[in-house]
Amino acid sequence: MPTSLIFGASGGIGRALVQRLTGDGWTVGVVSRHPHDLANLTAFRYEADVADAFAVQQAVYAAAQELPPVDLWIYAVGDILSSPVAEMTPDAWQRILTANLSGAYLATHYSLPLLAERAHLMYIGAYSEKLRLPGLTAYAAAKSGLEAFAVAFAKEQRKLxxxxxxxxxxxxxxxxxxxARLPKNAMTPAALAEKIIEAYAAGTDGMFDV
Ligand SMILES: NC(=O)c1ccc[n+]([C@@H]2O[C@H](COP(=O)([O-])OP(=O)(O)OC[C@H]3O[C@@H](n4cnc5c(N)ncnc54)[C@H](OP(=O)(O)O)[C@@H]3O)[C@@H](O)[C@H]2O)c1
Structure with missing residues (x-):
């Protein structure tokens, strides 16, 4: 069975992925700010706040000691804030950019040595062009940046x-x-996890709109 490493594993989408993959018999490593929450799902738990480069490095090194090479690596960390620029504090801006963008770089940077040769990396983004709305500057900028990061990174690592x-x-x-209220047609996290696993099986790369 393949191996997965999931950042943001305590979140709604992250946890659904962990549940689905462990249920299917995968070996699953999880990185979270409170990994004990996942104690009933996997033994391979590592703690890190992605704002802390050293913590991310230590979490990944610990995972490398215990996990086989990672076939499916997923970055499901994210944070959102609705605030006009006029009111947004520098700390709030940084929190959103860190969770959605800089953390993705850090997690990727430290994880490269533990990936299988042809590993699949998935970043949970969003329909960034539809997010360019008042109040969402930080989130929209971070998600647009994440797409640019992923496209350029893929050109550096052709085997991945x-x-x-x-x-x-x-x-x-x-x-x-x-x-805003949750739209009535919102997906369940489990349904999204299913689509993500189908995309892994199909080898879907680039932008995957669900
Ligand atoms: N829900 C949606 O409608 C939707 C739509 C499009 C895209 N997305 C994206 O999907 C991803 C997952 O979101 P979700 O819906 O599952 O939200 P969620 O339930 O709020 O999960 C987000 C996870 O990110 C973690 N996180 C935030 N900042 C962190 C940090 N500095 N260090 C480590 N972990 C941090 C949170 O940790 P804690 O548990 O410690 O707070 C939480 O576990 C995000 O990137 C989000 O932007 C979601």
Missing amino acids: RVTVVRPGAVDTPLWSKMP
């Missing part, structure tokens, strides 16, 4: 497969940070 998964609305705790 790189995908930006761009879901529509998914019913997760992220929505509690938004002034």
